[in-house]
Amino acid sequence: MSTPNSATAHRSDDWDRYKMEYKNPHKELEPQEKEIAVVDAALRVLQESGVLPHTRYDHAKFLAHRKAVRELFEIPWTAISPRVQRLLYAINAIVQPPYMIAAGVFCGNTFISNAGAGVGPGACYTAKVLVGIEIKPAEAERGERNVRRIDPTGVARIVAADALAVVKDWRDPIQLLYLDADGSGTKGKGIYLDILEAGYDRMPPGAVILAHNSVNSAHKLKDYFACVRDPQKFRASVNVILDPEGLEVSVR
Ligand SMILES: C[S@@+](CC[C@H](N)C(=O)[O-])C[C@H]1O[C@@H](n2cnc3c(N)ncnc32)[C@H](O)[C@@H]1O
Numbered sequence: 094m095s096t097p098n099s100a101t102a103h104r105s106d107d108w109d110r111y112k113m114e115y116k117n118p119h120k121e122l123e124p125q126e127k128e129i130a131v132v133d134a135a136l137r138v139l140q141e142s143g144v145l146p147h148t149r150y151d152h153a154k155f156l157a158h159r160k161a162v163r164e165l166f167e168i169p170w171t172a173i174s175p176r177v178q179r180l181l182y183a184i185n186a187i188v189q190p191p192y193m194i195a196a197g198v199f200c201g202n203t204f205i206s207n208a209g210a211g212v213g214p215g216a217c218y219t220a221k222v223l224v225g226i227e228i229k230p231a232e233a234e235r236g237e238r239n240v241r242r243i244d245p246t247g248v249a250r251i252v253a254a255d256a257l258a259v260v261k262d263w264r265d266p267i268q269l270l271y272l273d274a275d276g277s278g279t280k281g282k283g284i285y286l287d288i289l290e291a292g293y294d295r296m297p298p299g300a301v302i303l304a305h306n307s308v309n310s311a312h313k314l315k316d317y318f319a320c321v322r323d324p325q326k327f328r329a330s331v332n333v334i335l336d337p338e339g340l341e342v343s344v345r
Contacts, residue, residue, distance in 0.1 A: 102332040103138040105131045105176075108308075111336050115170040118202070119163045122175055132179045135333050139184075142329045144301065144344040150186035150210075151217055158182060158215025162205055165242040167235060171202040172305075176335045178206045181271070181303070184342065185210035188301050189218040190268035196256030196288050197274025198225035201236030203305065204251060205243060207271050212244035225251040226259050228274070257284065260292040267295050273305040282310040286317040293326070293345075300345040307332050308339030317341075 105111070114120060122128075129152065136148035159178065173181070185193065185207050193211070198204040204225030205213075211220030225240070227233035233253035240249050252259070256274050260267075270292055276284030285304050296302075302321065307314060321330040321343035330343035 101142060102334060103135055104334040108334045108336055113174040115172055118168055118171045128176055128179060131176055131335055132183060135180060135335060136183060139331055139342055142331050144329050144331060144342055145187050147187060150183040154215045154217050155179060155182050158209040158213060161214050161243050166202060166239045168200055168202050172338055173203050173206055174336045177340060181206040182210050182215065184301065185269060186217050188269055191221040192265050192267055193223045193269040194260060194267055195225040195271040198227045198236055198251060199232050201225060201239045201251055203273050204236065205240060208249040212246065212249040220248050223249040226254050226256040227251060228255055257288050257291055260288050263292060263295060266297050267292050267300060269301050271303045282306055282313040285314065286320055289320065296345045298345055302343045304341040306338050307341035308334055309337055
């Protein structure tokens, strides 16, 4: 086994006290300047670690995206806190992936937090295909309805399928992979590693992988962490901890 790469963790000083209400995701939890400062600090660490090329994103476009989601999306619950919503948007706005896959998107809120940098009122680049995959047909339908209200073009879409099968069959490059699926039985978030391995050879250098629940599902992600922190396979990986859920951010 090789020596771990520059794997590191970045924690905001209040990550364990910053708590959202899953059924009230639009509630403001802190002043906007604080949210921006917390996310900026994380982006700087990602840049210093070599995960991101820079830290700049358009704040007004992000707010337009947030407003559209608040007004147009039906969200029964979500674990994406406002900080992480901003972080996901910013990472996508910086990486600008032509092809992005999000695995396990439930009602689509996680998906659009990523895809919102490429479609809708927050769009800041021209994307080719942004796809969210949800195994439960009813949730995929709801997610697709939600996404259509923001993106009439169809560049972003949600499909009802098994993310592992879709990634295995994928033929285009994958510049950004977002992982949030919850495997059946004892597998749980352990499915992240299966999906990552299935898509690894289509990820070009600079491809970014985001893994939600790096804190509250860490016990299921030991093998996943070992993989993304292996310098033979990934250039760098940072556990970004801004809330009790966490997001491991890795670059190929
Ligand atoms: C924990 S939820 C994600 C919710 C998200 N974190 C949020 O806050 O909105 C995980 C989702 O992954 C889906 N899922 C589980 N296994 C999957 C698979 N193999 N492919 C696609 N989706 C899957 C589940 O149906 C569920 O909707």
